[in-house]
Amino acid sequence: MARKLLALLPLLVAAYARSINEESKHWGVIVAGSNGWFNYRHQADACHAYQILRKNGIPEERIITMMYDDIANNRENPTPGKIINRPDGPDVYHGVKIDYREEEVNPENFLKVLKGDKEGMVGIGNGRVLESGPNDHVFVNFVDHGAPGIIAFGSKFLHASDLHHTILNMNKEQRYGQMVIYVEACESGSMFDKNLLPKDINVFATTAANAHESSYACYMDKERKTFLGDVYSVRWMEDSDKEDLSTETLTKQFEIVRRETNTSHVMEFGNLTMGSIDVAEFQGKNTEMHIFDKQPIPNPNLDAVPSEDVEMNILQLKVQLAESDWERELVNQKLEDLKITRRRTEETFKHIMALSVNNNKDLVYDLMTERLPLLAHDCYKPVTEYLRTNCPGLNLVKNDYALRHLYTFVNLCEHQTPQEAIMGAIDKTAEDTDLC
Numbered sequence: 190m191a192r193k194l195l196a197l198l199p200l201l202v203a204a205y206a207r208s209i210n211e212e213s214k215h216w217g218v219i220v221a222g223s224n225g226w227f228n229y230r231h232q233a234d235a236c237h238a239y240q241i242l243r244k245n246g247i248p249e250e251r252i253i254t255m256m257y258d259d260i261a262n263n264r265e266n267p268t269p270g271k272i273i274n275r276p277d278g279p280d281v282y283h284g285v286k287i288d289y290r291e292e293e294v295n296p297e298n299f300l301k302v303l304k305g306d307k308e309g310m311v312g313i314g315n316g317r318v319l320e321s322g323p324n325d326h327v328f329v330n331f332v333d334h335g336a337p338g339i340i341a342f343g344s345k346f347l348h349a350s351d352l353h354h355t356i357l358n359m360n361k362e363q364r365y366g367q368m369v370i371y372v373e374a375c376e377s378g379s380m381f382d383k384n385l386l387p388k389d390i391n392v393f394a395t396t397a398a399n400a401h402e403s404s405y406a407c408y409m410d411k412e413r414k415t416f417l418g419d420v421y422s423v424r425w426m427e428d429s430d431k432e433d434l435s436t437e438t439l440t441k442q443f444e445i446v447r448r449e450t451n452t453s454h455v456m457e458f459g460n461l462t463m464g465s466i467d468v469a470e471f472q473g474k475n476t477e478m479h480i481f482d483k484q485p486i487p488n489p490n491l492d493a494v495p496s497e498d499v500e501m502n503i504l505q506l507k508v509q510l511a512e513s514d515w516e517r518e519l520v521n522q523k524l525e526d527l528k529i530t531r532r533r534t535e536e537t538f539k540h541i542m543a544l545s546v547n548n549n550k551d552l553v554y555d556l557m558t559e560r561l562p563l564l565a566h567d568c569y570k571p572v573t574e575y576l577r578t579n580c581p582g583l584n585l586v587k588n589d590y591a592l593r594h595l596y597t598f599v600n601l602c603e604h605q606t607p608q609e610a611i612m613g614a615i616d617k618t619a620e621d622t623d624l625c
Contacts, residue, residue: 213366214325215473217242217252218302222294222333222342224257225587227500229415230406231332232260233274234373234422236281238330241429243284245473253302253317255289257343267412274418274426275408276487289314296347300355303329305364323363328371328471332422334496335374336592337400337599338563339573344586346577349380350566360390367463369439369471370394373422375403375496375592379563381458393463395443397421398453401560403593405452406499407489414507416499423489424449431486434472440464452493497589501527531590537583537624538594541576544614545606552604560596561603568602572611579615580625 219242221235235256242252261272261282272282289298293314301309302318310316321327334341338349359365368391372380377396386394397404397419408417424446432442443464447455457464494502504524511517539557546552563569573595577585585591601611619625 213470214321215242215247215251215471216319216321216325216327216365217247217472218299218319218327218329219252219254219256220294220299220329220331220333221256222331222340222347224259224291224343226260226263226265226415227503229260229272229413230274230408230418231373232256232258233272233281233417234332234419234426235330236272236285237274237418237426238422239285240281241426242328242473244475245429245434245469246475247473249286252286253289253319254285254287255294255299255302256287257294258287258290265414273410275423275489276410276417278417288317292343294343296342296345296351299342299347300351303355303364304358304362319364321365324366326471327365327368329368330371330373332373332419334586334589334592335372335376335380335398335404336573336595337376337379338566338569339592339595340372340374340377340380341586341592346573346586348566348570348573349385349563350570352380353385356386356390356392360392365391367391367466367470368393369463371396371422371425373397373404373419375589376400377404378454378456378458381456383562383564386459388460390460391463392459393439393461394458395425395446396456396458397450399456400562401596402453403495403497405490405493405495407491407493408487409492409494409502409506411506411510414510415503416494418489419496420450420452420489420493421446421455427486429468429472432468434469435467435474437468438465439468439471442468449490451490497593499589530588533624534583534588534591534594537580537591537618538597540618540622540624541611541614542597542601544617545601545611546604556597556600556604559600561600563599563603565599565602565605568606568608569599572602572608572615573598575612576615579612580619582623582625 219235219238221231223231261270271280274281305318307318310318340347377398379400381394382400405420406416407420410417428442428445443457504520507520542553542556583591
């Protein structure tokens with residue numbers, strides 16, 4: 190018996206050495222949650238991110254991509270089958286392998302992908318999920334609209350509390366060794382703020398904005414009549430395109446992006462000591478020429494606009510570029526309709542606030558003006574979901590101007606307004622007015 194064990198000893202030692210020295214695998218999850226031509230920039234950002242990971246050597250079988258895929262072949266696209274992410278830029282859509290499209294792009298599926306829930310994804314898209322392990326490095330990039338504690342996701346919401354629980358689950362199940370998350374969305378800092386992202390689970394996150402401000406669209410394109418990118422996303426990706434990522438740390442990239450993004454406050458969260466790790470450990474280690482190498486980079490801050498003003502700016506551009514009186518009149522009507530929608534959005538929130546607190550004028554003023562930090566997630570999630578489903582006229586998920594007003598629901602919850610009172614106010618608004 191002893192002789193057999195001695196004979197096996199070299200094999201056991203070699204196996205142990207291989208396990209210790211096993212190289213970490215790189216995984217990527219890239220998501221653009223929105224759809225529609227006005228949101229062109231989100232899928233352009235996502236496609237560009239995909240190209241960066243591929244060019245840096247991460248194989249397509251270890252990149253999971255979720256995007257509605259209604260832009261490349263959209264009837265408004267003057268270059269069918271192509272998407273660009275900067276003026277006169279190269280096609281970033283070519284070669285992108287999309288795993289989940291259209292209604293498959295939703296919060297439930299995203300969280301299942303992160304948790305590696307193969308069984309839960311059977312029959313959905315191609316069913317691919319993260320199959321990363323305890324030694325692996327995971328890079329997650331999410332692009333869409335946002336609100337306090339929320340990322341808009343197709344026709345639904347991804348709540349900060351749900352993302353928080355999923356990340357904790359991934360850590361518990363050893364789904365990663367280290368993970369980096371980049372989020373492009375308004376008020377995206379609220380997804381990780383106030384200790385929502387622990388500092389001791391090897392996750393490092395950066396966001397386009399703090400917990401209270403908009404992120405910004407950039408590169409208005411007159412031919413396509415839409416914005417091509419978002420400032421934060423463009424900044425980190427153009428940096429990744431031109432730098433040697435094996436010598437640039439996460440902290441250095443964060444500092445560059447923060448310095449060069451003067452439209453919002455780029456934030457960092459989680460295990461900040463991970464900032465000393467090279468970006469290549471998450472975006473890939475290949476040092477070949479990238480698709481944007483040595484090209485002049487337009488300044489994305491010059492024509493940047495807050496996300497909620499994108500549609501307004503696009504319609505104003507279309508008025509200027511109209512080739513006939515009939516076309517100009519048609520676009521002007523859309524512009525007036527949008528202004529009416531904005532006024533109705535403001536009225537809706539004011540009405541709900543007043544009913545929620547029995548028309549206490551002083552309190553209503555506070556609710557409409559304060560910017561309290563979101564802590565009461567157990568209140569906020571159910572009441573915002575109730576608003577989404579019971580006030581369809583607000584078109585909450587796709588109305589970025591309405592999302593900018595969800596801070597009022599944060600205030601309601603932080604003032605300990607009963608959930609029943611808030612939901613009752615929503616019901617009454619829907620029953621007694623045409624606002625919902």
